[in-house]
Amino acid sequence: MARGNNSGNQKKQAKTAPLYAEALKLRGEGLTLSAIATRMGLGSPQHASKLIQKALRATIQEPAEELRKIELDRLDMMTREVTEVLKGFHLVISNGQAVRDPRFQFDPEQHEDGSVPQEALVRDTGPILAAVDRLLKIQERRAKLLGLDAPKKTELSGPDGEPLQFTEIRRVIVDPSASDT
Numbered sequence: 001m002a003r004g005n006n007s008g009n010q011k012k013q014a015k016t017a018p019l020y021a022e023a024l025k026l027r028g029e030g031l032t033l034s035a036i037a038t039r040m041g042l043g044s045p046q047h048a049s050k051l052i053q054k055a056l057r058a059t060i061q062e063p064a065e066e067l068r069k070i071e072l073d074r075l076d077m078m079t080r081e082v083t084e085v086l087k088g089f090h091l092v093i094s095n096g097q098a099v100r101d102p103r104f105q106f107d108p109e110q111h112e113d114g115s116v117p118q119e120a121l122v123r124d125t126g127p128i129l130a131a132v133d134r135l136l137k138i139q140e141r142r143a144k145l146l147g148l149d150a151p152k153k154t155e156l157s158g159p160d161g162e163p164l165q166f167t168e169i170r171r172v173i174v175d176p177s178a179s180d181t
Helices: 002-028 033-040 045-058 061-087 126-146 166-173
Strands: none
Touching: 002 033, 002 045, 002 061, 033 045, 061 126
């Protein structure tokens, strides 16, 4: 009888594995639950959500690695975009015009085409600082995804700075009002 059950499970897994894989692939591509439901003929976003949840529960290490790679690829793409912002020269604009740096002596006769040299314009550091903040968030997400952050250690200590013994920990945490007897 166990053999029949196992055979039934294998058939069920063979049938559901491609559905799970497709749902996870579409979700990994960034499709909404509604779009996944439509594409897979599931009837509703709730059905797509349930399918994805089941797929994630059923996921073994290999598909999880694939999803991790997809996330890392997305983070790489975001990093490239943010890096472009960092490389850019952003101008301070006021009333539709680039603001000139009053410290820079600009001779319009030197530029017959009417152009203003970049160094004569005031650079806007706001987009750069925002890009740095965004890059740090991307790096934090990457570190979490890859498990790069070292675990944080916490140690309880007594009044003299020495580590607490188990009985002290119990007294301090469980019943802090208990007196020393």
